[in-house]
Amino acid sequence: MPAATSQEEAPAGQRDPADLAGAMARARVAAAGAGVRTGTSAKDVVWTRNKTTLFRYRPVAPRAHATPVLLVYALINKPYILDLRPENSFVRHLLGHGYDVFLLDWGTPGWEDRGTTLDELVGEHLPKAVARMERAGAGRDYTLFGYCMGGTMAAMHAALRPDGPRNLVALTAPIDFSDAGVLSLWTDPRNLDAERVARGLGNVPGQLIDFGNKMLRPGPNFVGTYATMWERLLAGRDMSSWLAMHKWVNDGVPFPGAAFAQWIRDYYQENRLVRGEVTIGGAPVDLARITAPLLVIAGARDHIVPPATARPLVDLVSSADREYLELPAGHVGLLAGSGAQASLWPRVTDWLDVRSD
Numbered sequence: 001m002p003a004a005t006s007q008e009e010a011p012a013g014q015r016d017p018a019d020l021a022g023a024m025a026r027a028r029v030a031a032a033g034a035g036v037r038t039g040t041s042a043k044d045v046v047w048t049r050n051k052t053t054l055f056r057y058r059p060v061a062p063r064a065h066a067t068p069v070l071l072v073y074a075l076i077n078k079p080y081i082l083d084l085r086p087e088n089s090f091v092r093h094l095l096g097h098g099y100d101v102f103l104l105d106w107g108t109p110g111w112e113d114r115g116t117t118l119d120e121l122v123g124e125h126l127p128k129a130v131a132r133m134e135r136a137g138a139g140r141d142y143t144l145f146g147y148c149m150g151g152t153m154a155a156m157h158a159a160l161r162p163d164g165p166r167n168l169v170a171l172t173a174p175i176d177f178s179d180a181g182v183l184s185l186w187t188d189p190r191n192l193d194a195e196r197v198a199r200g201l202g203n204v205p206g207q208l209i210d211f212g213n214k215m216l217r218p219g220p221n222f223v224g225t226y227a228t229m230w231e232r233l234l235a236g237r238d239m240s241s242w243l244a245m246h247k248w249v250n251d252g253v254p255f256p257g258a259a260f261a262q263w264i265r266d267y268y269q270e271n272r273l274v275r276g277e278v279t280i281g282g283a284p285v286d287l288a289r290i291t292a293p294l295l296v297i298a299g300a301r302d303h304i305v306p307p308a309t310a311r312p313l314v315d316l317v318s319s320a321d322r323e324y325l326e327l328p329a330g331h332v333g334l335l336a337g338s339g340a341q342a343s344l345w346p347r348v349t350d351w352l353d354v355r356s357d
Contacts, residue, residue, distance in 0.1 A: 036243035039080030041091050043103070047132035051107030052121070054129045056136060057095055064098025067166050067356035068138040070130065071103045074149035075121075075259060076209050077252050079105050082147070084336050085244050093345045097353070100138055104129050104150075108253045114202040116256035118153070118263065123281035126157045130164065143167040143352060147335065148305065149174070149263070152273070155287060155313060160280060162289045167355050168319075169295045169348065172305045172331055175287075176312040177271045181303060187268035194264035198257035206252020245336070274312060287313065293321035295351050297344070299334040300326055323351070 042058040071091070073079035082103070083091040094101045104126065109116065134140055144165040146154030151173020158168050174180065186192065197204060255263075266272045278285040296314050298307040307326055314324045327334060327343055334344055 036085075036240060036247055038085060038244050038247060039078075039083045040086055041083045041089060041095070046102070046136050047129060049125055049128060050116075051109055051113060052125045052129070053105045053107060054132055055103045055105060056133075056138075057091055057101040057103070059100070060092065060095045061098050063100060065100075065353070065356040066139065067141045067143055067352075068100035068102060068133060069094055069143045069145055069352070070133065071101065072126070072144065072146045072150035072154050073104075073106070074147065075106055075253075075255055076149070076206060077248065079103060081248050081332065081336055084248065085240065088241065088244070088336060088341070090335060090340075090345060093341070093349065097349045099352070099356070102129075102133055102138070102142075106253075109203050109256045111202055114198070114257040117258045119280050121259065122153050122156050123160070123283075126153065127161065141166040143169065143356060145169040145171070146173055147171045148331070151310075152267075155290065156273075156278070156280060156285050158290045158292060159285045159287050160283055160289075162291055165292050167295075167352065168290065168292045169297070169352075170310070170313055171297045172299055172302055172310055172334060173296070173313065174267070174305045174309045175316070176274045176309055177268050178274075179306070179308050180268060181306045181309075183268065183304070187264050189265075189269050192264060194261045194269075198261040202257050203254035204257060204260045206254055209252060209255060241338075245332070249332075274316060287316040288318050290317040291319055293355050294319045295323050295325065295348070297325045297327070297334070297348075299329045299331055301329060302331040302334065304331040321355075 043055040044058065045053055046056050047054040071079070071082055073082065083089045086092070091101055091103070106121065106125075130142060133142060142165055144154045144158060144167070146152070146169070148171070151170035152175060154165075154168060155170055155173060155175065158165050177184070180187075187194075266278060270277075272278045273285065273287070276284065276286055294314065294317055296310060298305070298310040300307060302310075311324055311326075314322050325347060329337055329339065329343070334340065
């Protein structure tokens with residue numbers, strides 16, 4: 001008589017109903033993201049302005065580099081993707097390599113922030129944060145590391161202050177919007193009146209933006225995500241990585257209405273940045289004024305910021321030291337996926353190490 005098949009090995013259709021019921025209960029917990037610890041690296045508040053907060057992470061290793069790193073994320077979702085879990089934290093990777101690490105968190109806008117513009121955030125908040133870093137003893141030099149829309153904002157800051165950042169790293173940062181894939185179709189002015197949306201909603205809900213991003217790849221996002229969840233649950237595998245990512249993906253924040261209208265109109269619809277037609281606080285944003293060493297990183301499978309949208313920054317700056325890196329990953333997996341620690345992270349610190357002392 002053959003040995004009994006374990007519940008872990010049995011096909012789902014042959015499992016004990018009690019086991020399936022338990023798995024379903026665990027699935028409900030997983031869907032809620034309950035109990036998962038994210039963004040746990042110790043940090044201190046350095047400065048605040050309205051909802052924006054500048055954090056400084058506490059060191060975990062002796063300081064080995066003179067140039068601190070300022071992380072800038074997008075206006076949607078929360079920046080703890082950079083510090084997702086203790087065992088999957090780009091922040092801890094930088095700290096472990098002896099960097100002084102700061103994070104600019106744009107916070108969660110309220111109704112009163114619906115008039116906040118990109119001019120205010122890029123032209124006022126970002127420079128103030130840099131000044132506060134220096135006052136906190138970090139020195140005058142700094143590396144500006146922007147992720148997604150945060151990379152676009154970082155590049156704009158560097159263009160406005162060419163004597164500012166010592167290094168610029170743009171990770172999946174949209175720059176040239178002439179071919180942004182499906183998003184070019186969706187944001188076409190014939191299909192989207194961003195100013196009308198902003199007037200009607202005030203702030204654009206994070207759930208609405210998240211739904212739009214998921215609809216770019218509905219199969220993997222709406223089916224594949226939960227198929228992976230069930231595979232892990234039924235195999236009795238650890239759920240912490242799935243839980244953390246699921247929590248972050250569904251933890252969006254509102255997009256200030258005025259900034260949303262600017263972002264769609266000036267960038268996606270009119271592509272003003274690469275045409276040299278963007279102004280911040282009345283000052284032109286000329287990417288050719290960027291002279292800092294530049295590292296541009298894109299994901300070959302990124303459907304939110306396709307490589308064709310990110311790569312042009314390399315050719316638009318005046319930096320003598322510039323590099324383009326494209327890795328076989330998607331928009332989020334590039335930084336926080338299972339392979340990021342072996343592929344992206346060491347490439348970044350290798351690049352920074354020789355430019356930060």
